[in-house]
Amino acid sequence: MKHWTLQRKWTYASGLSIFLSFLMMCVILFFSIYNWLLISEEKIAQNTLHEVVNFFESKGPIISIQDIQRNKTLLNQLVNQKQSVRILNADGIEVLRINDASPFPSFSPTLTTDFQKDKLNNQLLLHKVAEIDFGLFKGYVEISHSLENFSQLMRYILIAMVIFTFIALVLSALIGYSLSSILLKPLKELRNEMQEAKQTKFSKEVSFQYVTNDEIGELLTIYKQLMNEVSETITRQDEFIHNVSHELRTPIQVVEGHLSLLNRWGKDDKEVLDDSLQISLTEVQKMKLLIEEMLKLAKREQSDKQKETNISTIVYDLKQKYRILTPTVEIKFDGNDHEKLPIPATALEQIIGNLIDNAIKYNTNQPKIVVKVTHHDTQTILSVKDNGIGIPTELLPKIFDRFFVIDEARTKTKGGSGLGLSIVKRLVSEYKGEIHVQSKENEGTNFDIIFTIMTKEESFNS
Structure with a gap:
């Protein structure tokens, strides 16, 4: 990651954040739907159980098969919801079963307030046992509510969410790349401006324009100030070097000329020797003065x-x-x-x-x-x-x-x-x-x- 470009980092970061946000939303939504639908299935099964108990207890001690068959509402509800009902005596022996659409687990006379969820024969179901008492018969009624439709619906929802999650991953990557391209465009232009300024030795004026008053705008303002200072410093430095070179060239040439004169024949002539030495010393003093004054300027910082x-x-x-x-x-x-x-x-x-x-x-x-x-x-x-x-x-x-x-x-x-x-x-x-x-x-x-x-x-x- 150290060698990744800022655009690449921005693309991955924004894409991953959008994807994780969508994934988290999907997970929360999935479990919310799952719990809501499961509670709905329990309510449906509970209503059916109440209707069965009320039906048997209201008919009195003698109930015939024809009485059950004439209750079309109850039978349709059992069939449509893939529910099964069985009546057991006090010893737990099954005496009647209505609509064998959903299997039953092993009978247990334990009464619970909530439905139990089990899986039998690769089929998910809800079951519950309730007491029943009508006339001379006392026993139990048990309902088995198939969750096959519920499982299929949750499976479809899960598949849809997975598909949408992958779509969101692609879209988030595209959105991240697009956003990074748009937001980083001024920085890229500023980078190119800096590279061009470096190639031209900071002689080129800043042409990059950015009118938005944000962090990039502040950065551009600082950059322009630095460029002006650097350009001014370089200009002064070039002028300084040029002028110092010019000032030193003349006394050096004078000293060199007189030394050459002495080397050729002037050392045998005392008058020429004295004049050349005096002039050379004078020129050296000029150079010394120039150097001292430049050092004075440089040392005044502290x-x-x-x-x-x-x-x-x-x-x-x-x-x-x-x-x-x-x-x-x-x-x-x-x-x-x-x-x-x-x-x-x-x-x-x-x-x-x-x-x-x-x-x-x-x-x-x-x-x-x-x-x-x-x-x-x-x-x-x-x-x-x-x-x-x-x-x-x-x-x-x-x-x-x-x-x-x-x-x-x-x-x-x-x-x-x-x-x-x-x-x-x-x-x-x-x-x-x-x-x-x-x-x-x-x-x-x-x-x-x-x-x-x-x-x-x-x-x-x-």
């Missing part, structure tokens, strides 16, 4: 969101770092030195550091950057403002996309990878924040990062 970080400490550390890397940069912190945010230090450093890094790269003046912290109701606003070249208005919606760069030429000279702002956007979203940007060309850019500070009770409930 973070300790309960830690709090002092903002001024992070800004101070970044000032020390950029004082060595870019001595001309001026970084200022405006806010409470004890201000904290519920973000791990590594995450907050990446957010502020990437914004500062961009402010330095996209700047034709002496970089001046202000990191400011303000409050509004339950919100803490972290602002990073610079005096750089600004961002064109039409490009603002794209700046948080991966690998998007505003100035290709400046990015190549400064070593940017186009991942910095996408890292900032993801980290801010991960810690339930919002980021907004305002910028004017040749005047500078201001990033506002808004965090809602929850109370202790709200934090506990969340």
Whole structure:
């Protein structure tokens, strides 16, 4: 059964359930009819016995054969019902028998209230003994009621029920198969849709339609959502791989070219050797930066969101770092030195550091950057403002996309990878924040990062 199709299982299950239900109904009906007809036969035999007793007792002490023959009603009833009656004296000796149509068992003077069912000479019958007293005669009257008609009728009913049961078995199988075909048709179409989606690498849109609001409809809705997510993920993955390959290809080619130059003749020329080594190291640093930023995106899945970080400490550390890397940069912190945010230090450093890094790269003046912290109701606003070249208005919606760069030429000279702002956007979203940007060309850019500070009770409930 493990290898059976769902349609086959459904066909057998529905067919078997319908067949068993019909069979059970037939069994109950058969025994109900059997008991009802048997009770009817007993009533008929009991009525005949009463009529015989009443007849003999009403005629008095002297009864002739002619008196019995003149009672046509009694005789017709005995003949039609295949009944036999015999009169026995007190010693159990038979003295008279009327209509020898049904055999009698061995006589027993035991009186019972109910009829006894026996089988004599392959014939099923009911018999009962009653006392009789008319005049000078005291004895017994016994009736034997043949159940031959009853047996034939039950046999016909049983044969008919067996035939109908086999017909029901065939019909139930056909009905089960038809129902399974109808009900499983949407699942088969959905299966075919999935197979086609797999063959086309999930690039094909879902064309299967099912408007009924049931479990299959819910399954289709979930499938469409998953397909959209898978398609979007694959698209992003392909774009990610393509862009990373493109970004890595250029520095690798530069390093390879300079190494080839050194291998041919440049290692004997100190000036060429120094230039090639410096350029190669610069390109390696670019590749290292790109890989590090991609790893930052990948490792942000597991973070300790309960830690709090002092903002001024992070800004101070970044000032020390950029004082060595870019001595001309001026970084200022405006806010409470004890201000904290519920973000791990590594995450907050990446957010502020990437914004500062961009402010330095996209700047034709002496970089001046202000990191400011303000409050509004339950919100803490972290602002990073610079005096750089600004961002064109039409490009603002794209700046948080991966690998998007505003100035290709400046990015190549400064070593940017186009991942910095996408890292900032993801980290801010991960810690339930919002980021907004305002910028004017040749005047500078201001990033506002808004965090809602929850109370202790709200934090506990969340």
